Amino acid sequence: MTGNASHWFVDRHIAEGRGAKTAFEEAWEGGRQLTYGALAEGAGQVADALTRSGISREARAAMFVLDQIEFPQIFWGALKAGVVPVALNTLLSTDVYGAILRDSRAAIAFVSQELWDVVAPAVQASPHLRHIVVIGPEAPEGTQSWEAFVAGTTPAETLECSADEIAFWLYSSGSTGAPKGVRHVHSALRQTCDTFARQVLDIQETDKVFSAAKLFFAYGLGNGMSFPMSVGATSVLFNGRPTPDTVSHILEAHQPTVYYGVPTLYAALLHKWETDGAAPQVPLRCCTSAGEALPAEIGRKWRDLMGIDIIDGVGSTEMLHIFLSNRPGDVQYGTSGTAVPGYEVRLVDEDGAEVDTGVVGELLVRGGSAAADYWNQRDKTRRTFEGEWTRTGDKYERTAAGRFIYCGRTDDMFKVSGIWVSPFEIEQALVAFPAVLEAAVVAHRDEDDLEKPKAFVVLKPGHGPEAVAGIRAFIKDKIGKWKYPRWIEIIDDLPKTSTGKIQRFKLRGRS
Template sequence: MRFEAGHALKLNLGECTCAAGAQLQGGQPCSMVGVEKMAWSKEGVTREFIEGVELLIYKERPASVPQMFRESVLRDPDRPALICEGLRWSYKELASFVNRAAFSLSEGCGLQKGDRVAVLLNNCPEFVVLFLAVSSLGCVFVPLNARLKARELLPQILKAKPRILVAGQDTWDELESLSECLKGVERLFKLGPPSPGAEPFQDLLEAPEAPPPCLEQLREEDLCSIIFTSGTTGRPKGVMISHRNVVNTAQACAKVFQSNARDVDLIMVPLFHVTGLHTQLCKSLYLGSTTVLMKAFKAEQALELIEKERVTLSISVPTIYWLMLNAPAFQGRDLRSFQTIVYGGAPCPPELILRLQEAFPNASLINAGGLTEGTSLQYALPRQDALRKAGSVGFPTPCTEAKIVDEQGNEVVAGEVGELLLKGAAIARGYWEDPEETLKTFKGGWLRTGDLARIDEEGYLWLMDRKKDMIIRGGENIYSIEVENVLYSFPKTLEAAVVGVPDPVFGEQVKAFVVLKEGQQSTEQEIREFCSQHLADYKLPKFVELLEEPLPRNPGGKVQKELLKARA
């Protein structure tokens, strides 16, 4: 089955086309009218042949990320651009710092187009300045996961070959231990107090007021960033993201979230991941709206910022919203400014959706998601379906096409499970210096996601599992998300994840990891009995492990199941 933004579903059975919402009975397409209102708007979207592949893309678009930012600066230079703790910069002030940093990197450090600049930083204003300065020079921004240890960082740094590396005070120790292995890094800068072997980052900002860099050298297809995947499928791979990818994502997010320049975004997720950097920050830079940046998530501080800064939008995993709702500081806060709550990365139980709707009556809820290889956002569930279709990821975003195929690459009919493939202007160019993996994952413009998915009778997309995470017990396929959804509906559950563990008789058995809500107690037997009321016997967890610590997650909020399997 194939469908695209605007939600015309093109099925492999004949030439019939059904709009989203059409009843697809018995795996067969049927005609349906009057349901186009459910579609993400394709206004302004066209088709272009780009590098030999026909793609959906916005006809009117900035040519690059710095062009996108510069247009917002010119449009409203005094609008607040960035708020972080005690700092408040207008677009004009942010542009001034960006221009100074770009001048220092170009004239002082000799950076040229295509050079890589790596940063090992947690959320901070300097991260934003560097991202814009580096991209304005036609250089490639390489944000490293600030949570990684030295041995995890080293292969990424060696592969990216950055000429410059910038670290924070809180990440310096990991880099310092690698000093003998970083001979290829020409300049090493550090935020905070001086340290041997590093230049002070402040030096980059002390250049005289500089004119903005010339952007004529930039092309849409030029690399903007290399973001390493979290390694959930093996060794980390550097995803090559172009300016076209980022601009398209920013435009799609603005459309899907119905955002505008008056929005105030609260970024609670790391900027070194595509969700924080491209889905949130770049959307704001495109619109010229305001970003409130948290250096690290704390529920009480997030609630305070929503009230103080009149925040209108945030994006995070469901667990973060649970923590906010259950924080003592929640009561008494004026949170009426909240208009859009975007969640993803894990199942969101109906109970949480109801709690959020009650707590934020003025807010719309949107389940959205995607992959690093797709610059973050490829599908989203319309806000009116948040409860009715809880668990579905909705439809492809305006410039995304999707199809579901079987093991032989043939498109499947409605209701059947297969691998989800995606195509569009946001799909990355491949993996940095890894042609073998690029050929495996990117074929004819299509991204092989590795996700198992299906389309229901109304045309909604449901992610069933990662191909590698599907559990096969005695010949029966078990999709972990089915079991996880039941576990999340257990009233005492805060977090849950399911993996397959080896079994000499059945091949695999289901094991569940459950984190209980604060103050709750339960047992393996109670949880299994609850599951038995909602699942077939072969899907029941044979083992249940209650965890006191949160589930391990990557920076995008997705559970790192390989770590759970290792302890199972």
């Protein structure tokens, strides 16, 4: 049997009789549906069109594509042809796109028309691109329309390949710097489905899923595409910004059974529904969170309001999806749970020695979904991928019960009076204060040049600077006087990546 992932994710469903079932539905006025049969045909047409266009095996195909039904056709069509899709963040700047195109040397680019104004200068300046395909009603000069690209094609057969061949690239979200090209093999996709999707989510063919996290993000790629396609379920796609209003509307209109979010959005939804006085009635059986650790207060409020827990876990672009998680019926808020079946984790100190229970260490993980490497970044590859183990850059401590408590990114941790301080612990306490919507904590040096915690706080509407005194007193009582933020600065928004991760390095520059 071929190791090409598209055989199991796409072709298999036709043989198993799911051709007429809806695989994807678009969540906007006039949105379209795509059945598994139409997906198989469309992916086959893309594969044939790539070959006819002279895009050779192992060439890269840059995807500046919103969450719409063309995305899975392009992604799986490229895999069918042995071409490597590079799914790109749709919220980056022209300069970053130009750097990624130079780095990846993509031979063809697919662009959603809504992104054209930002993407155009980058793709037009690329010396490597030979074809530009625009998805939309109009094709600008020098490009080819989506309809013209696939016109006259015959669905191609799936190319035979090894499960260990490079299948696709993702660029890291850049929460601590410039994005890096992360290369994944064909077998990694199914690995995440056989582990987290099957053994934690228990995803079923009868599920309808909606992911607020986009498909270009490793978390969203699994949530909204590979996980539902692993069992023949249906996925709801949304091409816009996932605001509390839009997500609430989608949940009510499309009635998903599985919802995937991020902590920031869970907090914003709770605030909206508390303000509105009601939450939508949705047949949710499972909700997950990743991207950032979930504050315990948000998890408890969601459970009280919606009658269902949020399954908080941790994953990474390098590991493709979640490898450490709570699970249904076994949720302990304030922890990231335990290793997902199929993965092993351990905590080590600066010298690589395993640390004891209750001691903070860096989290390492071992599992079959690990990336092959970073493209053109040998030193970073060697520092991150140590044999079968992958360094996550996350600091954790393990409880006596074997659960893992998130402490912060390696670069975010700091010491106060010689003791490690977890920014996340302070942030959890801050968001438990009624006036606080979001918070981030970084190290700041006092007049004696010693590091102390500084908090940046986003307040809920109706609250102002007078809340600071109450926040400070609340924190002292909740987590201890030595950890409380010596400075509290109120800001309108926290800097985040498009995937919801707080960019604390930008706050450190302000502090």
